[in-house]
């Protein structure tokens with residue numbers, strides 16, 4: 546677990562571990578990071594030394610389950626190369642942390658790590674965000690703008706939700722990946738860039754290729770080295786460490802020293818399926834710390850029971866159930882957890898709404914706590 550003496554929270558709530566530059570490359574990012582100036586020398590020996598090295602390599606990626614180790618091993622292998630990496634995994638599994646680790650372990654670590662969430666940018670602005678524009682290139686382009694590719698020159702560009710890039714932009718993205726050149730909107734001048742691309746998505750890009758909504762050539766260009774970040778339910782053995790990590794993190798922030806977690810609480814947290822993965826767990830623990838008046842964590846685990854998500858009761862999860870479950874969860878995520886209607890998950894899956902609701906009950910699929918309720922789903926959550 547992270548010791549407060551060795552790390553400090555940065556502006557995004559991640560911890561930045563302190564070490565010598567050789568031990569711990571830290572990215573120079575486009576946004577500010579708070580750093581401590583007082584570096585304490587550490588005594589390194591045997592197990593402690595190995596822990597230190599592992600921490601230095603993977604920053605704040607908590608967990609040592611076999612499933613996570615497989616992913617981290619791939620990170621170590623690909624980081625020193627210049628190859629594109631595709632990070633796959635459900636929402637909240639830590640794809641961005643993995644992307645940062647690849648950058649921090651690469652020869653580009655002294656240069657920028659630039660991030661763009663393609664799903665968060667209105668479609669009309671995405672091209673200008675990626676490639677920049679000249680003044681007057683379109684209505685509202687009152688000044689010249691540098692795009693993310695230029696900002697990431699010599700560094701790493703992390704394109705989150707790459708499956709949300711519209712077809713018409715995919716050709717331009719493929720060109721910059723293959724030729725390392727592009728033009729800003731409204732300019733004829735060709736810019737050369739040297740950027741390593743890391744892409745992430747929770748979508749099924751192979752299925753999108755089949756449906757002609759994602760270019761096949763771009764898919765293969767991006768998929769040079771895929772890394773799948775396992776869902777939290779596939780590495781439940783990491784949950785206690787994560788729970789302690791977030792309890793300490795929020796405890797420090799809220800000036801509370803929580804040093805005990807009841808066994809029943811930890812059992813409930815380990816059994817819950819965490820459809821929103823580590824982000825959902827993190828938000829839940831933040832709430833639990835707020836609710837804890839003393840030194841014992843008081844977590845509202847009845848909420849988890851209310852969502853009916855404890856494992857191990859009626860349904861033994863077979864591999865087939867798991868596959869079906871994952872498929873349904875992906876469709877629900879893609880439709881923002883709306884079940885019925887024209888853009889709902891049932892339509893995407895080619896099922897009747899009532900059949901989907903039935904399958905969701907059977908497979909115990911529930912909306913993550915952090916996502917606001919939609920009337921379409923209320924019937925299932927009770």
Ligand SMILES: Nc1ncnc2c1ncn2[C@@H]1O[C@H](COP(=O)(O)OP(=O)(O)OP(=O)(O)O)[C@@H](O)[C@H]1O
Pocket residue numbers: 559605606607608634635636637638639640641642643705747823824827
């Ligand atoms: N192994 C881990 N150890 C500690 N914190 C983690 C770990 N994995 C993820 N987190 C935390 O969980 C939150 C979600 O992680 P992150 O944003 O990397 O997920 P993501 O897969 O990129 O999500 P999305 O698909 O929604 O973009 C972050 O606050 C991150 O710090």
